[in-house]
Amino acid sequence: MTSRAGSDRYAPVSLVAWSVFIEALRRKDFYVLLIMGALFAAGVIIARVSGTMTEATGVFLLNLGMSISFLFAAILAAVMSVRMMPGELEQRTIHPLLAKPVSRAQVIFGKWIATSASSSAAMLVLFLIVYLPVPKNGSLSFFLLLQAIILKIVALGLLGAIGMLFSLIMPRALNLVLLAFIYTLSGTVSTFLRAKAMRSSLQDVWLWLIRYIPNFDLMDLTKRFTDGAPPLAGPQFIGILAYGIVATIFALAISCRIFERKAL
Amino acid sequence: MKTATAILMMSGALMIASPALVSRLHPQRYDSGGGNEIARAAIQNRGAIGFIFGQVRTSVSDMMFMKTELYLHSGVRYEPHIDVEALESGGNVEAVKKKFPDGVITGGDHDEHDHHEAPATIIPPADKDFRGFIGDLEREIKPWRPPGSPDVHTAGEELLPWYRMMTLADPNSIRGYMIGAWWLMRDQTEKNDREALTYLDEGVANNPDSFQLWLMKGRAHQRLKQTDEALKAWDTARKLAIERRPEGGKVTDDWTDYMEDDFRAAISAQVFTLRDLGRIDEAVHVARETLKTIPEFEPLQKFVHEVKEGKFTTKQ
Numbered sequence: 392m393t394s395r396a397g398s399d400r401y402a403p404v405s406l407v408a409w410s411v412f413i414e415a416l417r418r419k420d421f422y423v424l425l426i427m428g429a430l431f432a433a434g435v436i437i438a439r440v441s442g443t444m445t446e447a448t449g450v451f452l453l454n455l456g457m458s459i460s461f462l463f464a465a466i467l468a469a470v471m472s473v474r475m476m477p478g479e480l481e482q483r484t485i486h487p488l489l490a491k492p493v494s495r496a497q498v499i500f501g502k503w504i505a506t507s508a509s510s511s512a513a514m515l516v517l518f519l520i521v522y523l524p525v526p527k528n529g530s531l532s533f534f535l536l537l538q539a540i541i542l543k544i545v546a547l548g549l550l551g552a553i554g555m556l557f558s559l560i561m562p563r564a565l566n567l568v569l570l571a572f573i574y575t576l577s578g579t580v581s582t583f584l585r586a587k588a589m590r591s592s593l594q595d596v597w598l599w600l601i602r603y604i605p606n607f608d609l610m611d612l613t614k615r616f617t618d619g620a621p622p623l624a625g626p627q628f629i630g631i632l633a634y635g636i637v638a639t640i641f642a643l644a645i646s647c648r649i650f651e652r653k654a655l
Numbered sequence: 656m657k658t659a660t661a662i663l664m665m666s667g668a669l670m671i672a673s674p675a676l677v678s679r680l681h682p683q684r685y686d687s688g689g690g691n692e693i694a695r696a697a698i699q700n701r702g703a704i705g706f707i708f709g710q711v712r713t714s715v716s717d718m719m720f721m722k723t724e725l726y727l728h729s730g731v732r733y734e735p736h737i738d739v740e741a742l743e744s745g746g747n748v749e750a751v752k753k754k755f756p757d758g759v760i761t762g763g764d765h766d767e768h769d770h771h772e773a774p775a776t777i778i779p780p781a782d783k784d785f786r787g788f789i790g791d792l793e794r795e796i797k798p799w800r801p802p803g804s805p806d807v808h809t810a811g812e813e814l815l816p817w818y819r820m821m822t823l824a825d826p827n828s829i830r831g832y833m834i835g836a837w838w839l840m841r842d843q844t845e846k847n848d849r850e851a852l853t854y855l856d857e858g859v860a861n862n863p864d865s866f867q868l869w870l871m872k873g874r875a876h877q878r879l880k881q882t883d884e885a886l887k888a889w890d891t892a893r894k895l896a897i898e899r900r901p902e903g904g905k906v907t908d909d910w911t912d913y914m915e916d917d918f919r920a921a922i923s924a925q926v927f928t929l930r931d932l933g934r935i936d937e938a939v940h941v942a943r944e945t946l947k948t949i950p951e952f953e954p955l956q957k958f959v960h961e962v963k964e965g966k967f968t969t970k971q
Contacts, residue, residue, distance in 0.1 A: 496659050579823055579824055582822075582823050582826050582861075583823045585857075586822075586823065586857050589853065589856065589857055589860075598674075598678070599674045600674075602673065602674030602677040602678060603670075603673070603674065606677065608683070609677070609680055609682060612682055614683070615682060615683065623682055627680060627681070627682060630676055630679065630680050631680050631682060633676065634673060634676055634677060634680065637666060637669045637670060637673060638670065638673070640662065640666040641663075641666040641667060641669070641670045644659065644662050644663035644666050644667070645663065647659050647663075648659070648663055651659075
C-alpha cells in the first residue's frame with residue numbers, strides 16, 4: 392500500500408522529467424556540444440598519430456579535455472534550467488500540465504531531475520570522448536577521478552537548481568549571465584572578498600557571510616586529478632558532497648515555494 | 656505542503672550553518688609531488704602543443720604572470736628570460752635564465768658571461784625581419800628595443816595589481832604571493848611592510864605548507880620589529896622545509912637550488928636572531944636539531960663550536 396502511494400507520488404515527476412528530456416533531445420543542443428567534443432578528440436588523435444604527444448602534453452590535453460567536457464555540461468544545464476519554466480509560462484503550456492493530478496512542487500522537481508540527468512549524461516559522454524584518446528600517465532588516481540565525476544554531477548544539479556530558482560524571478564538573459572558568473576567566477580570572487588575581509592575589524596562576520604556565495608570551485612577536482620594528487624580524504628569528500636546536496640535542496644525548496652505562490 | 660515546508664525549513668537551517676562546513680573544505684590544497692610550480696610549468700611547456708597554445712597554458716594565473724614580464728620591460732615583448740626563481744627568492748629582477756647549447760635553461764645573473772645570450776625580442780630586428788616596410792612600421796609603432804641593448808625595468812608598483820590578480824585567480828600561486836611581497840617590501844616603508852605582511856598572511860592561509868612563504872612572513876615581521884612572530888614564522892618554515900627536503904638536499908625538479916638557499920636562510924634567520932637576542936640555549940637547541948638534517952651547514956657548526964668554547968652567554 393505504501394509502495395503504491397510512493398509510486399503514485401513519483402509517477403508525475405518522472406512523466407514531467409521524461410517530457411523535458413524529450414524536449415532536450417529535440418532541441419539538438421546536446422548534438423552541438425557532442426560535435427565540439429568530437430572535434431577536440433579528433434585533434435588529440437591527430438597529435439598522437441603525428442608523434443607530437445609527450446607525457447606533459449598528454450597531461451595538458453587531459454586537463455583541457457576534462458575542463459571542456461565539464462564546461463559544456465554546465466552550459467547545457469544552465470541553458471535548460473533557464474528556459475524551461477519561462478517557456479512553459481509564456482506559451483501557457485503549464486496550464487494543461489497543472490490541470491492533471493500534478494502538484495507544482497512535482498513540476499519543479501521533475502524538471503530539475505531532467506536537467507540534472509541530461510547534463511550529467513552529456514558530461515559523461517563528452518568526458519569519455521575526450522578522456523579515451525588522451526594518453527594517461529601512471530600517477531593519476533582512478534579513485535580521485537571517480538570523486539571528481541561525482542562532485543561534478545552534484546555541481547550540475549546545484550547549477551540546475553539555482554537556474555530554475557532564478558528563472559522564476561528574473562528574465563532569461565539576466566538569469567543566464569548571472570549563472571555564468573556564479574559558475575565561473577564565484578570561487579575567484581569569494582577569494583577576493585575573503586582577502587578584503589581579512590583586513591576588516593569584523594573579519595569573522597564577513598568571512599562567514601562570504602561563504603554563503605555558492606562555490607563551484609569546491610566541486611572541481613580537475614586540476615587536482617591531472618596534477619597527480621591523491622584522492623580527497625573521506626571527510627573532505629563527504630563534506631563537499633553534503634554542501635552541494637544541501638545547497639541544491641535549499642534552492643529547490645525555495646523554487647517550489649515561489650512557484651506555489653506564483654499567480655499564473 | 657507540510658512536507659515541502661519542513662524540507663524548506665530544514666535545508667534553510669543547514670544552509671545557515673553551512674559556512675562552518677565550507678571553512679573546513681580545501682580540495683585544492685595538496686602536495687602534487689613537491690609543488691614547485693615553475694618546474695611543473697617548464698615541463699608542461701616543453702610539449703609542442705603546450706607551446707602552440709601559448710598564453711592559454713595552465714591557468715589564468717600564468718597568463719597574468721606573463722603580463723608582469725611585459726610590464727616589467729615597459730611593454731617590449733621578449734622571449735621569456737627572467738629567472739623566476741631568483742625573483743621569488745630574492746626579488747632579483749636582473750637575474751636571467753641562461754640558454755645552453757643543448758637547450759637546457761638554468762638560472763644566473765646578468766653579469767655572468769658564460770653561455771649568456773641576450774634575450775630575443777618577439778618583434779625581430781630589421782636584419783632578421785623578412786617583412787620589410789611592415790616590420791619597420793611595427794618596430795616604430797610598438798614598444799621595441801634592439802636585442803642586446805640594456806634591459807630597462809619599470810617600477811615594481813606597476814606590477815603589483817597583476818600579482819594581486821594572480822593570487823585572486825589562483826590562491827595557490829605561491830610565486831604570486833612571494834614576488835608581490837618582494838615588490839611591496841622594496842620601498843622599505845612601514846606602511847608597505849604592513850601591506851606585505853597582510854598579503855603574506857593571506858598567502859600562508861591559502862598555502863600553509865609553503866615554507867618559502869613562512870620565511871618571507873618572518874622577514875616581514877622582522878622589518879616591523881615583531882621579533883617573536885618572526886621567530887615563530889621561521890621556525891615553521893624550517894620545520895616544513897625539513898619535512899620536504901630530499902636527503903642531502905639533492906637538487907631535483909621539486910627541490911631547487913633556490914629552495915635549498917631559502918631553507919638555509921630560514922635556519923640562519925632563526926638561529927642567529929635567537930643568538931643576537933641572547934637566547935643562546937634556544938639557539939643551540941634549534942641548531943643541533945637542524946644539524947641532524949643538514950650536518951654540512953658550516954655556519955651552524957661554527958656557532959655550536961663557538962658556544963662550546965664559551966664565546967656566547969645567555970642574556971637575562
